Amino acid sequence: MLLLVPLLLGITLFAFFLLKALPGDIVVSLVGERATPETMESIRREIGADKSFAYQYWGYLKLLSRGDFGSSYYTNRSVLSDIAAKFPNTMTLAFAAMLFAVPSGIILGFIAAYSKDRFAEKCVDALSLSGLSIPVFWSALMVMILFSLKLKLFPPSGTGGPAFLVMPAFVLSIPAAATLARITKITVSDILGMPYIKTARAKGLSPLSIQGVHVLRNALIPIVTIIGLDFGSYLNGAVVTETIFGWDGIGRFTMEGIIKRDYPVIMGCIIVGTVLFVLINLITDLLYHLLDPRIRLHVRDR
Amino acid sequence: MSGTGKAALLVLISVLTLSVLAPLLPLPDPNRIDLDSLGKPPSAGHPFGTDNKGRDILSRVVHGGKLSIGIALVAAFASAVIGFAVGLTAGYFGGRFDAVMMALVDFVLSFPSLLIAIAISVLLPPGMYTVMIVLAAVGWTSFARLIRGHVLTLREMPFVEAARAVGCSNARIIFLHIAPLCIPLSLVLIGIKLGGFILTEATLSFLGLGVQPPAPTWGAMVSASRAYVLSSSWMVFFPGAAISLTAFSFNMLGESLKKKYDAMKYS
Numbered sequence: 001m002l003l004l005v006p007l008l009l010g011i012t013l014f015a016f017f018l019l020k021a022l023p024g025d026i027v028v029s030l031v032g033e034r035a036t037p038e039t040m041e042s043i044r045r046e047i048g049a050d051k052s053f054a055y056q057y058w059g060y061l062k063l064l065s066r067g068d069f070g071s072s073y074y075t076n077r078s079v080l081s082d083i084a085a086k087f088p089n090t091m092t093l094a095f096a097a098m099l100f101a102v103p104s105g106i107i108l109g110f111i112a113a114y115s116k117d118r119f120a121e122k123c124v125d126a127l128s129l130s131g132l133s134i135p136v137f138w139s140a141l142m143v144m145i146l147f148s149l150k151l152k153l154f155p156p157s158g159t160g161g162p163a164f165l166v167m168p169a170f171v172l173s174i175p176a177a178a179t180l181a182r183i184t185k186i187t188v189s190d191i192l193g194m195p196y197i198k199t200a201r202a203k204g205l206s207p208l209s210i211q212g213v214h215v216l217r218n219a220l221i222p223i224v225t226i227i228g229l230d231f232g233s234y235l236n237g238a239v240v241t242e243t244i245f246g247w248d249g250i251g252r253f254t255m256e257g258i259i260k261r262d263y264p265v266i267m268g269c270i271i272v273g274t275v276l277f278v279l280i281n282l283i284t285d286l287l288y289h290l291l292d293p294r295i296r297l298h299v300r301d302r
Numbered sequence: 303m304s305g306t307g308k309a310a311l312l313v314l315i316s317v318l319t320l321s322v323l324a325p326l327l328p329l330p331d332p333n334r335i336d337l338d339s340l341g342k343p344p345s346a347g348h349p350f351g352t353d354n355k356g357r358d359i360l361s362r363v364v365h366g367g368k369l370s371i372g373i374a375l376v377a378a379f380a381s382a383v384i385g386f387a388v389g390l391t392a393g394y395f396g397g398r399f400d401a402v403m404m405a406l407v408d409f410v411l412s413f414p415s416l417l418i419a420i421a422i423s424v425l426l427p428p429g430m431y432t433v434m435i436v437l438a439a440v441g442w443t444s445f446a447r448l449i450r451g452h453v454l455t456l457r458e459m460p461f462v463e464a465a466r467a468v469g470c471s472n473a474r475i476i477f478l479h480i481a482p483l484c485i486p487l488s489l490v491l492i493g494i495k496l497g498g499f500i501l502t503e504a505t506l507s508f509l510g511l512g513v514q515p516p517a518p519t520w521g522a523m524v525s526a527s528r529a530y531v532l533s534s535s536w537m538v539f540f541p542g543a544a545i546s547l548t549a550f551s552f553n554m555l556g557e558s559l560k561k562k563y564d565a566m567k568y569s
Contacts, residue, residue, distance in 0.1 A: 129557065133550035135501050137508045138524055138542030145535045156532065236416035240505065244528070255509070258420060273417060 011274045012064070012267065013057065060267070069271070070264035072257075079268040083250060087272070089159060090249035093242070094234045096169035101176040102227060108177070109184020116189060124181060131178025136237050140171045140244045157246035168245040172237045176230045183226045187219045220291050228284030235273055307558025310551040317548055321367030329361040333516050344536055351536040353527055359537065363544050366518040371548065373430060373513075374499035377437035378492045384438065385445020386481075386488055392446065393453025394476055404450070407443040415440045419506060433512050437499050445491055449484050456480050490563045494556035497549040504545045520545045 063070055069079035112124035147167055148156040158164050191197065192215065200210045238251030246252070250269055257265030320327075336356035344351040350359035392400040410418065419436045426432040456462065457480065465475050506512040507521025515522060520541040527537035 129553050130546070130550055133497055133501070133553050134546045135504050135508070135521070135524075135542065135549070137505060137521075138538070138545065141524070141528065141531050141538050141542070145531060149532050149535070239416060239420075240508070254417075259510075270417065270421075 008271065008274060012061070012271060064271075069268040072265050073262050074260060079264045082253065082265075083268055083272055086249050086253050089247060090238055090242070090251060092165065093168055093172065093238065093247060093249055094231070096165050097172035097176065097234060097237075098227070100170055100173035101180060101230075104173075105177040105180025106184050106223065108181040110188055112181065112185040113188035113192060121185075124185065128178040128181040128185075131174045131181075134174070136171060136175065137240045137244060139174055140168070140241055143167050143171055144244070157244070159246065159248040164245075164247070168241045168247050171245075172234060172241045175233055175237065179230060179233070180223065180226055183222055184219065187222045188215060191215050191218050217291075221288060224287050224291060225284060228280055228287075231277065231280045235277065304558045304561065306554055307562075310554035310558070313547065313551040314555065317367055317544075317551070318371060320364055321371065324361075324365045324368065327364065329364060330358040332357060332362040332365040332518050334358075343534070350540045351534070353523070353537050354530055354534075359523075359540050362518040362523060363520070363540050366520045366523060366541065367544065367548070369430070369513055369517060369519045370500060370503055370521070370545070373433050373437070373503050374496050374552075377434045377441060377499050377503075378496050380434065380438040381441030381495065382445050382488050382492050384442035385447075386449055386484065388442065388446040389449025390453055390476055390481060390484065393450035394457055394472070394480065400450070403446065407447050410440060410443045411447070415502070416505065419502060420509070420511065428511055428514055430513050433503055433506055436506065437502055440502075441495055441499065444495065445488065448487060448491060452484055452487055453480055456483055486563060486566075490556070490559045493552070493559040497552035497556060500545060500549045500552060 060070070067080070069083070071078050072082065075082075108124050108128065112121045115121045144156050144167065147153045154163050154167050197210065197214055200214050205214075235251070238249060239255050240251070241247065242249045242251035243255045250272065253265065254269040254273075256262070257269060324332075334357060336352065336358075338356065340352065340354060340356045342348060342352045342356075348358050348360065350363060353359055353362070388403055392403045418440055422432070422436045422439055426435065462475060462479060465479050470479070503512060503519075504521030504524075507519045508525040510522075510525060512521055513519045515526065523541035524538045524545075527534070527541075531538050
């Protein structure tokens, strides 16, 4: 948790530097080339673009410490309140995607591990490899063609109830489910070869308790790690998925900010993304302890 | 190599041959705009149909392979070289350099890679070289991590001790004794990474941050036809299928190389 502050400082500094180093003048792209020099000068002063880099960065940090992300260059609305309004949408999408990805990934992984060198294993392998090979933007468009154009089951794009949510969540879950299936398969087949499984079988435990207590319990740690780590891929995928399906979340907001060079928006999104990411990692660490009490949190051997 | 690995290699060789020989094939010019056949569905004259500017999609898909695969290959090679250098030095010398480098690697590996890629590609003028730099900037980390791990075990081996005992310099030990043993691992890793690079390149092109039009790249073709997806699905289907097929074959090849390598290591 202590890492969060230096990490955020680093991220803001890095992002701020990147954004200021962009080619092209933001003021020109704001008011157009035909504005008078006076107008341009006054806008430059208004957004603080005439000051030195250090001064601007310091000003931005002061703003941040007050919980203010500044306001968008285009809509003049507070970035924080925009993000706050869109954040629940992205979370809904991410959790809906997890709802698809986690069960299907784990089940596929188990199937593959139990059918070693048989046809089912090959099928799961091919399926998970395709899940990692098909670009999200393409599967999004294909799903759109199939389910809203041909089958007319779901509206093609927009934000709203469950009907709008199904397609983007499904698309977002594909790579995550594929990764999860692969990790589950490797972990479970490792565990199945362990002597304690043989012991459990030899002492006559029911298959159900072997699966539940001995296999699943021990496989959970790597699985939970991957679910946590995959959150990064949700953030990645959200940029593309939300843009294509018109889902009004942080991903689309980021993309719009990048296209319009709306610095406060880009910065705000990057910061929120980083905080989110650090928090998810923290939760994953805490879950370790619940899953395996032998892992003690305060012991750090690094 | 397994049967699937061979099949994947065969597919890749044919895709590469086709795209390199594209100018010699009897295909229409990929950039010729034909106002008489705007957005025509697949037919005998245009097996994959035409796009919204009347350009032949089959020809553009075939020509597009060269850029997409070429960029991925260059980026994979660059990542391998950087990761190799960092991994070797960090693993061999250890200490502070190792700690700093591995912290950096951990950070880049765990942070959403597309955000890093977007940040860099916004900074540099869009184009082929920018995409290569972006891919290499994110890609070197996994090479560095794995090579370092391998070097950590190698440097404790008796033959390194022997080399040190007869008075070899550090440079000689690194380059002549350790580096050659890391090459198979790097080749396997290049195979594994290529599929991901193809995808990231396509995604950047799709977002308009990649190679600029009118050059045909698969990602940009999908992006340009996105608006027509509900009326003319063939425009996005074929380029996307080409990306998926290529990435799938690279992943398959990487997988079977890895299996082969693991079998070698434990035998």
